[in-house]
Amino acid sequence: EVQLVESGGDLVQPGGSLRLSCAASGFTFSDYEMNWVRQAPGKGLEWIAYINSGGGTKEYAGSVKGRFTISRDNAQRSLYLQMNSLRVEDTAIYYCARESHHGSRGTNDYWGQGTLATVSA
Amino acid sequence: QSVLTQPPSASGTPGQTVTISCSGTSSSVGSNTVHWYQQFSGAAPRLLIYSNYQRPSGVPDRFSGSKSGTSASLAIRGLQSEDEADYYCASWDDNLNWGVFGGGTKLTVL
Numbered sequence: 001e002v003q004l005v006e007s008g009g010d011l012v013q014p015g016g017s018l019r020l021s022c023a024a025s026g027f028t029f030s031d032y033e034m035n036w037v038r039q040a041p042g043k044g045l046e047w048i049a050y051i052n053s054g055g056g057t058k059e060y061a062g063s064v065k066g067r068f069t070i071s072r073d074n075a076q077r078s079l080y081l082q083m084n085s086l087r088v089e090d091t092a093i094y095y096c097a098r099e100s101h102h103g104s105r106g107t108n109d110y111w112g113q114g115t116l117a118t119v120s121a
Numbered sequence: 122q123s124v125l126t127q128p129p130s131a132s133g134t135p136g137q138t139v140t141i142s143c144s145g146t147s148s149s150v151g152s153n154t155v156h157w158y159q160q161f162s163g164a165a166p167r168l169l170i171y172s173n174y175q176r177p178s179g180v181p182d183r184f185s186g187s188k189s190g191t192s193a194s195l196a197i198r199g200l201q202s203e204d205e206a207d208y209y210c211a212s213w214d215d216n217l218n219w220g221v222f223g224g225g226t227k228l229t230v231l
């Protein structure tokens with residue numbers, strides 16, 4: 001069974017940092033591209049970061065570029081999101097999601113349960 | 122404001138067919154495929170439809186997707202109470218060179 005389990009969400013002050021993790025199981029992690037998608041409280045979904053299967057290609061939404069870094073450790077079957085210079089508007093549930101081998105770019109077929117990052121003074 | 126436009130709400134009674142629309146532009150829906158996600162309250166999104174009309178394994182055939190020009194639609198046939206959820210469309214935008222979502226539609230089963 002495919003499982004994605006996020007962790008690392010916390011309450012942090014504006015300007016602070018957080019590192020989110022996503023542990024994958026039930027599939028060959030190194031074969032799949034991965035994404036981080038976030039959802040502010042009561043709001044819609046926003047795709048914020050992408051990494052290819054080998055980790056050599058990383059892409060970001062404009063809202064987080066230069067502040068967030070996506071990475072992965074295929075040996076540990078883990079995905080990460082380093083978030084720096086956090087702002088109040090970064091408060092959201094952060095989901096890791098697996099890109100499907102079917103469909104076009106951004107088709108996420110499995111999602112974790114999410115981890116909440118709250119940025120507040 | 123979302124790049125893709127969805128109605129904020131939709132409703133229907135059990136057994137009815139409900140359709141949710143998703144409007145984009147020539148650089149998004151007009152040039153790329155659309156997928157749909159279902160999200161129950163407090164839960165993670167679930168892929169419902171990909172490549173405009175394809176259903177992942179396990180998704181009932183009551184759910185169907187279509188696309189025409191710069192618009193797409195999700196139809197739910199034989200509406201059931203357990204279909205009450207938020208529904209999001211998504212696509213790629215060639216101008217933004219990034220993936221975009223609709224703002225979501227909250228479906229209420231009356």
